[in-house]
Amino acid sequence: MLTAARFTERYLLDPQVNADPYPYFNALREHRPVHWSGIHRAWLVTGYAQMAEALGHPALSADRVRPLMEAIPDSVLDDGARRAVGLLSHWMVFNDPPQHRRLRGVFQDQFSARAINRYAGLIAKATSSLLARRAAPGSSGDAVADVAKTLPSLVFARWLGVPPAHAPSFWYWNARVGDLVLGAAQEEREYRTSLQSLAKLYDYLAGLVRLRREQPQDDLISAVLAGGAIGDTVSEEEFVGMLSHLAFAGGETTSNLIANGLRALLTHPQQLAAVRENPKLLSGAVEEALRFDGPSKMSVRIAAEDLRLDGQDIRAGDRIFLVTAAANRDPRQFDAPDTFDVHRGRTSHLGFGYGIHFCIGAPLARLVAGSALGVLVRDHPDLRLLPSRHEWQLSLLNRSLKDLPVSY
Numbered sequence: 001m002l003t004a005a006r007f008t009e010r011y012l013l014d015p016q017v018n019a020d021p022y023p024y025f026n027a028l029r030e031h032r033p034v035h036w037s038g039i040h041r042a043w044l045v046t047g048y049a050q051m052a053e054a055l056g057h058p059a060l061s062a063d064r065v066r067p068l069m070e071a072i073p074d075s076v077l078d079d080g081a082r083r084a085v086g087l088l089s090h091w092m093v094f095n096d097p098p099q100h101r102r103l104r105g106v107f108q109d110q111f112s113a114r115a116i117n118r119y120a121g122l123i124a125k126a127t128s129s130l131l132a133r134r135a136a137p138g139s140s141g142d143a144v145a146d147v148a149k150t151l152p153s154l155v156f157a158r159w160l161g162v163p164p165a166h167a168p169s170f171w172y173w174n175a176r177v178g179d180l181v182l183g184a185a186q187e188e189r190e191y192r193t194s195l196q197s198l199a200k201l202y203d204y205l206a207g208l209v210r211l212r213r214e215q216p217q218d219d220l221i222s223a224v225l226a227g228g229a230i231g232d233t234v235s236e237e238e239f240v241g242m243l244s245h246l247a248f249a250g251g252e253t254t255s256n257l258i259a260n261g262l263r264a265l266l267t268h269p270q271q272l273a274a275v276r277e278n279p280k281l282l283s284g285a286v287e288e289a290l291r292f293d294g295p296s297k298m299s300v301r302i303a304a305e306d307l308r309l310d311g312q313d314i315r316a317g318d319r320i321f322l323v324t325a326a327a328n329r330d331p332r333q334f335d336a337p338d339t340f341d342v343h344r345g346r347t348s349h350l351g352f353g354y355g356i357h358f359c360i361g362a363p364l365a366r367l368v369a370g371s372a373l374g375v376l377v378r379d380h381p382d383l384r385l386l387p388s389r390h391e392w393q394l395s396l397l398n399r400s401l402k403d404l405p406v407s408y
Helices: 015-019 022-031 048-055 065-071 079-090 099-105 113-117 120-134 143-148 150-160 164-181 188-214 220-226 236-266 269-277 279-293 362-379
Strands: 034-037 042-045 140-142 299-303 307-309 312-314 319-322 405-407
Touching: 042 048, 048 307, 048 319, 065 079, 079 188, 079 236, 113 362, 120 143, 120 150, 120 362, 140 143, 143 150, 143 236, 143 362, 150 164, 150 220, 150 236, 150 362, 164 188, 164 236, 188 220, 188 236, 220 236, 236 269, 236 279, 236 362, 269 279, 269 362, 279 362
Parallel strands: 042 319
Antiparallel strands: 034 042, 140 405, 299 319, 307 312
8 A cells, every 4th residue: 555655646537546446545545534636626535534524514515506507618508508507406415404404305205214115016026027138147248238227217217207108318318417417528519418408307307297296196206296395395496406316316326336236246256155145145235335336436515614624724615525435445434444345234334425415315226226136146146247347437426337247
């Protein structure tokens, strides 16, 4: 491991760092757990204790709409584009208290473990059906395209009430919104496509909300409308904005969790064997995947006022990168943190965040990922990785495989 004296800062989107960020994160955390990066013009928080303090600090703002607006080329920023970016202001993840609490409260009951477990049978059936079609034992394929991307799309579309015929357009718009929010959009054409997709996604969901007012179904939109808060504590425009956030975040996070979790199991055969021998360890495998190589690497905050963190003076307006992937491997918090161990159980990892911004969709993501991994582990005894150099999407925020070639 690099020592503090030999530490050299690196660009986080360097392909080598992006492919395997953990050695660099470990070196950065040991060098200084709260570090000013001249390369990124941001503070990088990598220590677990420092991360927990930062995530609960009232001076750190989650509002990223203004920085997103500033990053978009002026040539793209017409009235339609400004409207599209404004829709992001309704996303819970971009709001601070008390707005965040008000928006989140609308969905609280529908995201309880009890409410989510109502879908366990549906998810199990969808998983078995999908794998029977796309992952027959003895066949070969790409586990990302076959399972990790497809299953969450099926489940979340059904949960939101999106008709199957509309799903391809719906998920295309979500993917392009992801390009904007996750920083993949760099060129004028990409920004324009993302902003148009955000507007189309919003308009589609607005129409679906109007339809569900007239024709309620057994889905999330109908259930929230029945609660009576929409139009009272939360406007319909805010509700539609939050639905676009849930669709994007839920699909992306769960897809990455399935793919990364499967890769971790297949590259650690003793741990895979332990889960096969004792299926009760499956939930531990999901939790360990969240800690060891979770679906996201970091989140971004802005200092709303001056503050001091771990002896470092952070000024109002400074950007802070909260590198949860580094904190989840802090040896001061976890024994043998670079070891994948399904016996750890549900540790105090930060894979779903912490505090008021703890991922509201965590119960559903755990259920879908557990279902996918459970069927693959149980029904595919010869499941193995095919020789391949695993490539990762280039992203500051997400930890997302491009593909995962396997023999089922």
